[in-house]
Each structure stands twice: as structure tokens, then as C-alpha cells.
Amino acid sequence: MAxxxxxxxxxxxxxxxxxxYELAGAGADVLVIExxxxxxxxxxxxxxxxxxxxxAFAPELWADAPLERPVVKERLTVMAGESSTTVEFTGDRLRRKPHHSATILRSTFDRWLADKVSExxxxxxxxxxxxxxxMQNGRVIGIQADDEIHADVVVAADGVLSFVAEKAGLRGRLKPKNHAVGVKEIIELPADRIEDRFGVGPGEGAAQLFFGSISRGMIGGGFAYANRDSISxxxxxGIEALMKHDPPIESYRLYEEFKSRPEVTALIAGGNTIEYSAHVVPEGGIAALPQLAGDGILxxxxxxxxxxNLGVTVRxxxxxxxxxxxxxxxxxxAREAKDFTRAGLSHYETSLKSSFVLQDMRTFSYMPHLLENPRMYASYPDVICNMLEKIFWIGDGPKARMSAEALGEARRLANWEAVRDGLDLFKV
Ligand SMILES: Cc1cc2nc3c(=O)[nH]c(=O)nc-3n(C[C@H](O)[C@H](O)[C@H](O)COP(=O)(O)OP(=O)(O)OC[C@H]3O[C@@H](n4cnc5c(N)ncnc54)[C@H](O)[C@@H]3O)c2cc1C
Structure with missing residues (x-):
């Protein structure tokens, strides 16, 4: 007997x-396999x-949670071939407690959380x-690991590649179009140097997102987050864009190119890499969601x-x-009703639909399509950066009117494609 x-x-x-954590708090007998x-x-x-x-989820946990730094400054950097434009936003609302967002290191946070779950x-x-x-008669009754173990419900929390969901028949094979690949380093630096480089006060954090030429016309972008004593x-x-790119290029090479840009070297100079990882990210949006529940499984x-991924926020x-x-x-x-079928577990799908999770994914359902547009990463960043370069540049001869120079660049946007792209922005 299992x-x-x-x-x-x-x-x-x-x-x-x-x-x-939630289940064990209510007295359920829970086994987590990692x-x-x-x-x-x-x-x-x-x-x-x-x-x-x-x-509001597990509110008692947040006061002691090992977060790195509250993000009090947002930077968005548009990268062209040899120049860049950064928009910076900060405000008291970001500094005020309870904080809006914080940087986090998963190896620290997940370990701490696991202790709370065990307690x-x-x-x-x-x-x-x-x-x-x-499986038994089409319903999930347990899992096979080193041993076979049975349960009323199996929760597939095994991440983006979820073989459990696939083998339970809740979703098909991963589609490259709906996924991206991320490469990430944690680079150790003294706290005061991090604060100087991001222009924040002691203990404060910042987030910087980069997009444009760095992804060579493909959907994607870079990020830098200020932690306590490191930068992520x-x-x-996008995986499909990478597979189709001609000439072929690997994601880690793109990352190395990004890392060698002066905008990035200025942030990480003198740092010491302590972790290097790669991971797949789901980016298909609501249209790519699998079946979220089945008999005996969520x-x-x-x-x-x-x-x-909204380009400016990644969630x-x-x-x-x-x-x-x-x-x-x-x-x-479902335990109260002793019904662990999909119908018995239907509260899950209902509550997801009425929560921010599926509401936000529905509101921004057009985003994956918008972000696929190669002009977002090539021509538009070029126009923005060239315009500013012309405004700031003093050559060896007389300078043309700034308005004429800026308009000269902006004229590149006077075409139907740009108008269509502009109208697309109203869909998100
Ligand atoms: C480069 C990158 C940057 C990101 N940036 C952000 C960000 O800034 N903000 C944000 O909100 N989100 C971000 N995300 C997305 C975020 O990381 C994920 O949405 C989140 O981690 C999902 O959590 P999870 O618990 O579902 O999956 P995971 O964190 O992937 O956990 C899955 C767990 O299952 C385990 N597992 C897998 N298979 C098995 C198996 N067969 N048996 C036993 N255990 C198994 C794994 O080891 C892992 O511990 C980013 C993702 C990437 C890759």
C-alpha cells in the first residue's frame, strides 16, 4: 500500500x-517534494x-521577511547601438512604508519561507x-518519486517546465513562442558603492530595466536590481525569436554584449560574480494558459x-x-465537501478569475503581441537616442535649429507602420 x-x-x-503554508496552517497533512x-x-x-x-496573503509573514532593499527608484533605459536614454522616476510614495516593491534573493527568501512552512x-x-x-481512471491520485505516494490533491508547483501538469494531461508541450529564456548573475559589491551607483540612500534600492538594440530586434530586455550587497x-x-534569429546567436552571448555596454559596466565595475543561472520564463499571457485544474490536481x-511582462514591470x-x-x-x-474532482476544486479557478492575477492578465492580453514588434527594439530606440544626440551635440560648425534637427529624426516615424504601432499602444 502506498x-x-x-x-x-x-x-x-x-x-x-x-x-x-496556508494548508498546514489549517491543519492539513502536507508533503512538499523539492x-x-x-x-x-x-x-x-x-x-x-x-x-x-x-x-493580504499570509500577512503575518511580511514583517520579518528577508527582503533585500525597498525599490525607491525606477529607471528605464532605452538602448540604441552606441547611445542610450534613461528615464528615472522616484517619489515619496515609493519610499513610504509599507513599501510598494522590494528586491529579493530567492535562495535566501525561499529557504526562510521553507522554515516557516515546516514550523x-x-x-x-x-x-x-x-x-x-x-493516475487512476483519469484522475490524479498521487505522485511517483523514489516511492509512490498518494494524496487527495496534488499541487503542481514545479515551475515553468511542469512535467507534472504535462503528464496529467492539463497542458501540451511547451511552445517556444510563449516562453523566454533568462540569464542572470548575482554580482557582489559593497553596499555604499551600490547606493552611489544607483543614486539612492543607505538601505534603499533601485530597479533598472533596459530595452532596445541589446536584444537585436528580438523580444526581450535587460534588468539590474540593487540588493543589499549585490546587484542582480x-x-x-524570447525563445522563438532566438531560434529564428539569423545569424544564430545564443542568449548568453547577448547577455555578454549587454554586460559590456558602458551603461552596465558603470554599475557593476569591481564586482564579483557569486551566482550564474539560466531559466525559462512564461510570457504567453492569458491566451497561452493551460487548464488550471483537473480531478485531484491544481x-x-x-x-x-x-x-x-509589461516591458516596464515584470511579474x-x-x-x-x-x-x-x-x-x-x-x-x-473541497475537503469540507470531500469532493476533490475538478468541480469540487472549482473555487480555485473562480477565485483566480476574480483576483488581480487573471484580471491583470486579461487587461494586458495584447501585451505579448505588442512586445513581439521588432521596431520596439530597433527603430524606435534609435529615433529617441538620435533625437537627443542631435539636441545635445555641438559640432565644429554652426548648429542647426534644435526643432529642425529633432523633427528630422521624428520624420522617420511618419509612416503607416509607426501610426499603426502608436495605435497599438492604446490596446494596453
Ligand atoms: C530571469 C528571470 C527574471 C525574473 N524576474 C522577475 C521579477 O523581477 N519579478 C517577478 O515577480 N518575477 C520575475 N520572474 C518570474 C518569477 O521568477 C517566477 O514567476 C516565479 O519564480 C515562479 O514561482 P514558482 O514557485 O511558480 O516556480 P519556481 O520558483 O520555478 O519553483 C518551482 C520549484 O519546483 C521544483 N521542481 C521542478 N520540477 C520538480 C520535480 N519534478 N520534482 C520536485 N521538484 C521540482 C524546482 O526545483 C523549484 O524549486 C523572473 C524569472 C526569470 C527566469
């Missing part, structure tokens, strides 16, 4: 751990966590890979394709946390 628990959570990332050496060991995020959407009585087993769900630097590029976080962690907790609450309701 051992049986109430709920098996596959994956100790944010989605899985928050789900287990393939990494410890929770967080394999988890990659940019990472800036938007706190407002998640504060509530859930069992977390690291270094074990779940190979597949165990990375780049994300999908949460990246395994459910919950992520939203996935807040969606993972919220979906994990909502899955737990749906399971607790």
Missing part, C-alpha cells in the same frame, strides 16, 4: 511554499517582488524528483503559466504567491 497524505505539493518555490538540495537552490528570479498585491507542520523533502503523477543583473529573450505559479512572483494561497483555500473548501 503511503497517503492530504496534499502533495510538487516544488518548493514561492507558489508551492505559500500553498503548503528536487533542489534545499528550497530556493534552483529558483531564479530577476528579482523584484511587488508587495501590494501579496500583502506549521508540513514536511518538506528536498533532493527528490517527482517523475510523474499517478540579467537579460531575458496548477499554480509558473506551472500554470501565470506571468506578466511572476506575486502571481505565484497569490495562486499558491488560492489553491490552498480551494483545497480546504
Amino acid at each position: 503511503e497517503k497524505v492530504d496534499v502533495i505539493v510538487v516544488g518548493a518555490g514561492l507558489a508551492g511554499l505559500f500553498c503548503a 528536487r533542489g538540495d534545499y528550497p530556493g537552490a534552483k529558483n531564479v528570479s530577476g528579482g523584484r517582488l511587488y508587495l501590494n498585491p501579496v500583502r 506549521r507542520g508540513a514536511i518538506i523533502v528536498p533532493k527528490v524528483i517527482v517523475r510523474e503523477p499517478v 543583473l540579467g537579460m531575458v529573450v 496548477l499554480v505559479g509558473d506551472a500554470a503559466g501565470l506571468g506578466l 511572476g512572483m506575486d502571481f505565484a504567491i497569490a495562486s499558491g494561497v488560492m489553491a490552498a483555500r480551494a483545497i480546504l473548501k
